[in-house]
Amino acid sequence: MVYDTAQGVVPGKLNVHLVPHTHDDVGWLKTVDQYYVGSNNSIQVACVQNVLDSLIPALLADKNRKFIYVEQAFFQRWWRRQSEATKKTVQILVSTGQLELINGGMCMHDEAATHYIDMIDQTTLGHRYIKQQFNVTPRIGWQIDPFGHSAVQAYLLGAEVGFDALFFARIDYQDRAKRRDEKKLEFIWQGSKTQGSSSQIFSGAFYAGNYEPPTGFYYEVNDESSPVVQ
Structure with a gap:
């Protein structure tokens, strides 16, 4: 089956955007090392290096495929171990937009307990490396x-920072329900009263309230839902 992957909105139809992306905790149930190499899977099955190793040939196999990668702590570790040929290939994928590095920090930092200086530092560290290696700047906040923003x-x-948009998932359940009912999950967020419109950014809260795909679109090996029938 050949799919029409051309961009554009079709009037009168519900337009669905499928966004393949990473969400790789830089330490949670396992250590950073365990997440990267895929050890201690009795706690959680996760191997970040396998994601990156399989991602590149998958993108090369079909130029219509796109992917966004988020956590620089893992990406940089993987990047330093690659050959010059692989690095050049990845640089081309980034320059053409098939692979996009978004958010750009070393991790997806917390926004409640974390001091803003630490948020700035870890974001700067990641953005600087991306600029040095790929000469691009992340455009999307992710x-x-x-838990909270x-x-x-x-x-x-x-x-x-210059982001075009900011996306997030976890908001108060009452706030999410109200926004869903009023179709206001997407909005313009003005982060500073004193800075006015210069502090505004297009923002979007995920429909489901978390980062997982909606029912019927979960394609992992441990999926227990009914298969999609075409």
């Missing part, structure tokens, strides 16, 4: 797992 992220690490 805070899909922090701050004006600092919207203004200082969103609009001021």
